[in-house]
Amino acid sequence: MKALVITHIADLDGILSGALIMRKYNLNKNDILFADYNKEKLLEIEKMFNKKIKKGMSLFITDIGVNTSTSDIFKRMILKVKKNKGKVFWFDHHTWSDEMVKKLASLCDIAVVNENKLFCAAEITAKELALKDNFTEKLLKIVHMSDFNIKPKDKKIKTFIGSYVLSTTYYASFNDKKRQQITRDIAEQLSNEVPLPVFLVKDAKRFERINKECLKELPKTIKKSGISAIGFTKYVSTNQACEAIQSFANVDIGIYVNTETYKAHLRSKTADCSVLSRSFGGGGHPHASAFEINRKQYNLKLKQDREKVSNAILKRASELL
Numbered sequence: 001m002k003a004l005v006i007t008h009i010a011d012l013d014g015i016l017s018g019a020l021i022m023r024k025y026n027l028n029k030n031d032i033l034f035a036d037y038n039k040e041k042l043l044e045i046e047k048m049f050n051k052k053i054k055k056g057m058s059l060f061i062t063d064i065g066v067n068t069s070t071s072d073i074f075k076r077m078i079l080k081v082k083k084n085k086g087k088v089f090w091f092d093h094h095t096w097s098d099e100m101v102k103k104l105a106s107l108c109d110i111a112v113v114n115e116n117k118l119f120c121a122a123e124i125t126a127k128e129l130a131l132k133d134n135f136t137e138k139l140l141k142i143v144h145m146s147d148f149n150i151k152p153k154d155k156k157i158k159t160f161i162g163s164y165v166l167s168t169t170y171y172a173s174f175n176d177k178k179r180q181q182i183t184r185d186i187a188e189q190l191s192n193e194v195p196l197p198v199f200l201v202k203d204a205k206r207f208e209r210i211n212k213e214c215l216k217e218l219p220k221t222i223k224k225s226g227i228s229a230i231g232f233t234k235y236v237s238t239n240q241a242c243e244a245i246q247s248f249a250n251v252d253i254g255i256y257v258n259t260e261t262y263k264a265h266l267r268s269k270t271a272d273c274s275v276l277s278r279s280f281g282g283g284g285h286p287h288a289s290a291f292e293i294n295r296k297q298y299n300l301k302l303k304q305d306r307e308k309v310s311n312a313i314l315k316r317a318s319e320l321l
């Protein structure tokens with residue numbers, strides 16, 4: 001089958017979902033487009049998609065949810081595939097609004113979407129493609145722990161997940177083109193049954209020291225209001241940063257703003273933080289979600305702008321949650 005894949009760039013779940021489809025249908029690494037929730041970046045992906053789409057080509061979208069700012073872009077791409085007599089498959093496990101299900105999932109040939117408490121995107125993808133080999137099974141167990149933030153007991157698995165978290169966090173600071181390329185390289189290795197590429201381990205090690213230092217910067221930036229607290233730093237793994245904020249401020253919702261990528265990452269123990277993320281044009285799960293800070297509006301290098309951002313987010317949080 002001729003196919004294109006649009007999958008999530010940020011973590012192992014998205015990358016593996018793409019790699020599984022790549023292996024099943026013998027795709028080239030350039031047939032995978034790594035995307036995010038950002039509208040401008042998704043418009044770039046659409047341009048790449050438009051260059052690649054051919055008659056009879058199918059489209060797989062994996063590990064990506066949709067929000068009101070990106071839904072029209074996805075709709076255009078889906079309709080284009082259908083017009084070219086291709087099929088569209090969407091495998092996701094993030095929270096979808098009823099409106100988006102109606103607008104987009106209904107256009108797909110197969111859509112396994114919306115919040116899924118049991119399976120992450122790679123698991124759904126493997127199931128739908130009937131991939132049951134040892135390599136896939138083994139890796140799915142790891143990606144499941146990684147995506148659901150389950151701490152592994154096995155030390156080797158812990159290091160394995162840690163390498164992916166550190167390296168993908170590092171690659172998030174690359175420019176778009178370089179990040180796209182290196183993520184495709186990871187997918188290619190995974191599709192060739194190499195679970196842990198050598199360059200990725202090296203990059204993770206190189207990044208580990210920076211990660212530790214930036215994590216130390218976090219506590220002095222934390223601001224708290226009600227059940228939420230927010231902190232600013234960069235080059236830190238998302239879960240680690242949010243957990244540090246939650247425990248430091250003793251709150252339910254930890255909000256980590258990455259001053260490099262302008263992304264706000266939310267983690268909560270009880271409250272549904274995805275409501276807050278969606279209100280800012282982002283998305284995710286009830287206890288793990290994210291949204292983008294407007295670069296044109298704020299300069300996160302400036303203290304006064306960081307304060308404006310924290311105030312706006314904490315205010316909205318106290319209104320919604």
Ligand SMILES: [Mn+2]
Binds near residue numbers: 013014093120147
């Ligand atoms: Mn995922």
